[in-house]
Amino acid sequence: VHTHSTYATSFAQARRPIPCLGTTHADAFAGPVPVTRALTRREIEGDYEVNTGKVIVECVRGNRRERQADHGPGAGVLVWGHGPFSFGTSVEEAVEHAIALEQVARMAYQTLAINPLATALPRVLHDKHFHRKHGPKAYYGQNKS
Amino acid sequence: VHTHSTYATSFAQARRPIPCLGTTHADAFAGPVPVTRALTRREIEGDYEVNTGKVIVECVRGNRRERQADHGPGAGVLVWGHGPFSFGTSVEEAVEHAIALEQVARMAYQTLAINPLATALPRVLHDKHFHRKHGPKAYYGQNKS
Amino acid sequence: VHTHSTYATSFAQARRPIPCLGTTHADAFAGPVPVTRALTRREIEGDYEVNTGKVIVECVRGNRRERQADHGPGAGVLVWGHGPFSFGTSVEEAVEHAIALEQVARMAYQTLAINPLATALPRVLHDKHFHRKHGPKAYYGQNKS
Amino acid sequence: VHTHSTYATSFAQARRPIPCLGTTHADAFAGPVPVTRALTRREIEGDYEVNTGKVIVECVRGNRRERQADHGPGAGVLVWGHGPFSFGTSVEEAVEHAIALEQVARMAYQTLAINPLATALPRVLHDKHFHRKHGPKAYYGQNKS
Numbered sequence: 001v002h003t004h005s006t007y008a009t010s011f012a013q014a015r016r017p018i019p020c021l022g023t024t025h026a027d028a029f030a031g032p033v034p035v036t037r038a039l040t041r042r043e044i045e046g047d048y049e050v051n052t053g054k055v056i057v058e059c060v061r062g063n064r065r066e067r068q069a070d071h072g073p074g075a076g077v078l079v080w081g082h083g084p085f086s087f088g089t090s091v092e093e094a095v096e097h098a099i100a101l102e103q104v105a106r107m108a109y110q111t112l113a114i115n116p117l118a119t120a121l122p123r124v125l126h127d128k129h130f131h132r133k134h135g136p137k138a139y140y141g142q143n144k145s
Numbered sequence: 146v147h148t149h150s151t152y153a154t155s156f157a158q159a160r161r162p163i164p165c166l167g168t169t170h171a172d173a174f175a176g177p178v179p180v181t182r183a184l185t186r187r188e189i190e191g192d193y194e195v196n197t198g199k200v201i202v203e204c205v206r207g208n209r210r211e212r213q214a215d216h217g218p219g220a221g222v223l224v225w226g227h228g229p230f231s232f233g234t235s236v237e238e239a240v241e242h243a244i245a246l247e248q249v250a251r252m253a254y255q256t257l258a259i260n261p262l263a264t265a266l267p268r269v270l271h272d273k274h275f276h277r278k279h280g281p282k283a284y285y286g287q288n289k290s
Numbered sequence: 291v292h293t294h295s296t297y298a299t300s301f302a303q304a305r306r307p308i309p310c311l312g313t314t315h316a317d318a319f320a321g322p323v324p325v326t327r328a329l330t331r332r333e334i335e336g337d338y339e340v341n342t343g344k345v346i347v348e349c350v351r352g353n354r355r356e357r358q359a360d361h362g363p364g365a366g367v368l369v370w371g372h373g374p375f376s377f378g379t380s381v382e383e384a385v386e387h388a389i390a391l392e393q394v395a396r397m398a399y400q401t402l403a404i405n406p407l408a409t410a411l412p413r414v415l416h417d418k419h420f421h422r423k424h425g426p427k428a429y430y431g432q433n434k435s
Numbered sequence: 436v437h438t439h440s441t442y443a444t445s446f447a448q449a450r451r452p453i454p455c456l457g458t459t460h461a462d463a464f465a466g467p468v469p470v471t472r473a474l475t476r477r478e479i480e481g482d483y484e485v486n487t488g489k490v491i492v493e494c495v496r497g498n499r500r501e502r503q504a505d506h507g508p509g510a511g512v513l514v515w516g517h518g519p520f521s522f523g524t525s526v527e528e529a530v531e532h533a534i535a536l537e538q539v540a541r542m543a544y545q546t547l548a549i550n551p552l553a554t555a556l557p558r559v560l561h562d563k564h565f566h567r568k569h570g571p572k573a574y575y576g577q578n579k580s
Contacts, residue, residue, distance in 0.1 A: 004459050004538075006538075006541055006542055006545060007545060009457060009459060009542055010542050010545035010546045010548075010549055011549060012457065013456040013457035013542060013543075013546040013553065014456075014546045014549035014550035014553050015550070015553070016549055016550055021158040021159075021226070022154060022157065022158035022226050022227060022228070023226060023227045023228070024149050024154060024228070038557075039560070041557075041559050044559050044560055044563050045559065045563070048563055048567075081456070081457050081458060081556050081560065082457060082458045083457070083458070083459070103149075103151075106151055107151055107154055107155050107158060108158075109545065109548070109549060110151060110152060110155035110254065111155045111158040111159045112549070113155075113254070113258065113548065114155055114156060114159035114161055114254060114257070115159035115160070115161055118158065118159050118160070121226050122183075122186075124186050124189050124190065125184070125189055125226065128189050128190070128193055132193075166303040166304075166371070167299060167302065167303035167371050167372060167373070168371060168372045168373070169294050169299060169373070248294075248296075251296055252296055252299055252300050252303060253303075255296060255297065255300035255399065256300045256303040256304045258300075258399070258403065259300055259301060259304035259306055259399060259402070260304035260305070260306055263303065263304050263305070266371050267328075267331075269331050269334050269335065270329070270334055270371065273334050273335070273338055277338075311448040311449075311516070312444060312447065312448035312516050312517060312518070313516060313517045313518070314439050314444060314518070393439075393441075396441055397441055397444055397445050397448060398448075400441060400442060400445035400544065401445045401448040401449045403445075403544070403548065404445055404446060404449035404451055404544060404547070405449035405450070405451055408448065408449050408450070411516050412473075412476075414476050414479050414480065415474070415479055415516065418479050418480070418483055422483075
C-alpha cells in the first residue's frame with residue numbers, strides 16, 4: 001500500500017528514517033522505518049516504476065540482513081523523496097500498517113521538536129513490545145481469531 | 146486511563162515532564178506532569194505490565210512527597226518512552242483528565258515552539274487557578290451537583 | 291469573549307504579542323495583538339477576576355494611546371499566561387473576532403517556524419488592508435446591510 | 436483562485452518560495468512555487484487590487500522565462516505577505532491546484548522542520564514526475580476522458 005500521508009511523506013522528503021522513539025512504534029515495527037537509496041539517473045529515465053519497486057525490495061532485504069531477523073508483519077519503507085509504502089499478508093493488514101506508520105511518523109516528528117536529542121528506545125524495551133504482540137511468543141492485545 | 150494521544154505521548158517519548166506554562170494547565174493539574182523513571186532491564190524482562198504499574202505509583206508518590214501536597218483530582222503521569230496515564234475518582238473523571246492532559250500537552254508544545262525559554266507560571270498564580278476549582282475552597286466553574 | 295483556543299493561548303502562554311505578519315491579520319486587527327502585563331501577587335490574591343478585567347482595559351487603553359488611534363472593531367488582547375479575550379459591538383462580532391484571532395495566531399506560529407526572522411507587514415500595507423474593510427472609507431468585502 | 440489556506444499563506448507571510456522537496460510537489464508543479472515582489476508604496480496607495488494582479492502576472496512570466504518553459508497546468512504563485520493564488524484552464528482545475536498547493540506547502544513545512552537542510556528534488560526526478568502526468572508524453576494517473 002502506498003500513501004502520501006503527510007508525516008510519513010515528510011520523513012521521506014527529509015530523507016530521514018523514522019527512529020523508534022516510543023513503545024507505539026515498537027508495538028508495530030521491529031526497528032526504525034528505513035529510507036531507500038535514491039534512484040540513479042539511469043533508473044529514473046529507464047523503467048521508473050519497476051525500478052522504484054526494486055529499491056524497495058533492496059531496502060527491505062538489506063534491512064533484514066542487517067538485523068539478522070525477519071521484519072515481521074508491520075514492515076514499512078520510505079522511498080527517498082517520495083513517500084511511505086507498507087506491506088502485510090493481506091491488503092487489510094497493509095492498510096493497518098500504513099495507518100500505524102503515519103501515527104508513528106507524527107509522534108516522532110513531535111518528539112524531535114520537543115527534544116531534538118531524543119534517542120531510540122532501548123533494544124530490550126523495543127523487543128519486549130514487539131514480541132508481546134507479534135510472533136510465536138505473542139501474548140498481548142486483542143485476540144484476532 | 147491510558148491513551149496514546151499524540152502530544153502527551155510525544156512528551157513521554159521525549160522523556161520530558163510537561164511544564165505548567167499557563168492557566169489551562171493550572172486549572173487541571175496541581176503541578177507539572179511528571180515522567181516516570183525508565184524501567185530496568187530486569188523489570189522489563191520480568192513482569193513488565195505489573196512493573197509499569199509500580200513505577201507509576203512510585204512516581205505519583207514521590208511527586209506528592211516532594212510537593213508536600215495531595216496531587217488533587219487531576220493527577221496524570223507520563224510513562225518514560227511510552228505515554229500518558231491519568232487517574233480520577235471515577236472512570237469518567239479519569240477520561241476527562243486524559244483529555245485535559247492532551248490539551249495541556251499540545252499547548253505546552255506550541256508555547257515552547259514560540260518561545261523556547263518560556264518559564265513556568267508563578268506559583269501564586271498556579272495555586273490560585275488550581276484551588277479556585279478544586280478542594281475545600283473551590284468557588285469557580287460549573288456546579289457539578 | 292474568552293476562549294482557550296490553542297494557538298492564541300500558546301502566544302499568551304509564551305507571553306509574546308502576535309506580530310502582524312500578513313494581510314489576513316491586517317484585515318482583522320489594526321496592529322499586533324498585545325499581551326497584558328502580569329498581575330502582581332497582591333492582585334492575584336485579592337479580587338482576581340476583577341483585576342484580570344482591569345489589566346485588559348489597561349492594555350487596550352495603553353495600546354490605543356500609543357497608536358493614537360481607535361482599535362477598531364477587531365480588538366483582541368492576550369492575557370499574560372492565560373489566553374485570548376476579544377471584543378465587539380455585539381456578542382456575534384466578538385465571536386467572529388475570537389475566530390479571526392485564532393486563525394491569525396496559527397498562521398503567525400507557522401510563519402515564524404518557516405522564517406524566524408519574518409518581520410511585520412509594512413505599515414502602509416497594513417493600513418490599506420485594515421481601512422479598506424473598516425471605518426468610514428471602507429470599500430471592500432461583503433456588504434453587511 | 437485565491438485562498439487563505441494556512442500553510443501556503445504562511446510561506447507567503449514568511450516571504451519564502453515553496454521548494455520542491457518531494458514527488459508530490461513534482462506531480463503538480465513544474466518547479467518551486469514563487470513569491471511575487473513586494474508592492475511599492477505607490478502601488479499600494481494607488482489601484483491596489485489591480486496592481487496585485489500585475490505583480491502576479493509579472494511573477495508568472497518572469498518564472499517561465501527563467502525556466503524557459505511553460506508553467507504547465509499546476510501553476511500557483513504566493514503573493515508577498517498575503518497568500519496563494521492558483522490558476523487553471525477552468526475554475527475546477529484552479530481549485531484542484533489550490534488544494535494541491537496547500538498540501539505541498541504543508542509537507543514542505545514539516546520536511547524543513549525534520550531536516551532544515553533538505554534540498555530540492557534532483558531535476559531529473561522532478562521532470563520525470565511532472566511529465567508523466569502532464570503534457571504530450573503523459574502516461575500516468577487516472578484517465579480524465
